[in-house]
Amino acid sequence: MAATLCLKLLPKQGWLPLTQSVRHGSKAVTRHRRPMHILKQKLLAVTRYIPPKHVIPPGAYPTQTKQVQEDSPLKLLMTRNLNKVFQDCKMIAVVQNNACKAEDMILLKHKLHKHGISVKFFPNQVVRPFLKDSIYSNMTPLFIGPTVMFVSKEPKVKEMLSTLRGAPQMTLIGACIENTLLSAQGLVSYSKLPSVTSVHGELVSGLTMLTSHTASLLQRHPAHLSALLQQYVKQQSSEDAPEGAPKAEEAT
Template sequence: MAATLCVKLLPKQGWLPLTQSVRHGSKAVTRHKRPMHILKQKLMAVTKYIPPAPLAPPGAYPSKSKKVQEDNPLMLVMKRDLKKVFRECKMIAVVQNSACNAEDMLILKHRLYKHDISVKFFSNQVVRSFLNDSIYSNMAPLFIGPTVLIVSKEPKAKEMLRTLRASPQMTLLGACIENTLLSAQGVVNFSKLPSVSVVRGELVGGLTMLTSRTASMLQHHPAHLSALLQQYVKQQSSDDSAEGAPKAEEAT
């Protein structure tokens, strides 16, 4: 009887209970990560490591020493003509063309031609290509937008300005007069100067006046000395004649 009860009460091998009660001893997580201070964030952003850019393999880019684009024959011819203009003309003015029609341009050319002034048309690409390799490189900023060149073999700024007043579409930007770069106001001031013949006449008159004054100063002392000597001789001759007259009376 006792053995039968013991066999019934002992658990069978490999038997597991249907339910198990597990007790969790962990607590709820109440701590969170503190946010970083704003100054520290800025410091971390400034001191962040930036890796250098990878170098391009050799031959990936064209060499700077080689010219990328060669000038075409038409551009070479226009650059040769432009070089001739700068070599032969003493006045080269840059004028901006603000929507001037063909008829007004023809009238302007005719008025300028009366004073031996010509109008030349060159593209800005050709002009800049020529100026970059010449002594006139400072004129390159003037060639922006539609521009024309007004040239003459003699500096005739006064006639050019008088003609441009009748064409409000043409605005003077600057000029190169006798290898001197001038602004628009500088050209106006240059036109107010007297002509070369007048300046030469004034120079010759001033030099003549100085030389004549120098000659008169050099002749002043000898002339004064000569006048004094002549006065002394006259006085001596008058004294001698006065002494000779009493002696002649005594003798009689």
């Protein structure tokens, strides 16, 4: 009996599994989803549910108010003084301060004061907002870093340049001369121009020379005509006089 069971359980020679694979033919997908009609799209868009916004009751959160920062009285005073400087002075030069010592700065102030030039110190936080809203807005790029202003009521560029030669710590950046912005090289060219008094003298001398030349030209023809007439009168008088009578020239 055990042998019979073993023969039944052991696979026979040439035994095949009972499962068989059946091959089915693959079908191509020929049906696609049809596009939705435009009217149906519009209807779905109109009837789409839009949830209401969450309404926050008033007073639930504190209101955020912008704090307006008012200028300090010192800043207002410095802005007023700066405005007065730009109104009264015709020369405003911007100089960069490269770690100049206090003693050298005092000596430089004294030398500039002899020529009527003052040294003004204004922080860039005051100068830049003032220039931004004024006609001198083109001077704003000059005020970068530690800067000093040399101001005078009359343009004294030559004196300022000669004084700055003895202060290597001070570097001239630019200046505004009679509402005209000039670079450092432009200030050097401006200093080489003659003074207004000499220009006025040259202009007056030129006009006087032209006037005198014009007057001489205008008087030349009448004087020549007068000389010719006088000569003609003398010739006529000598011809009309009798032969025995002495001539007017001999009588004299």
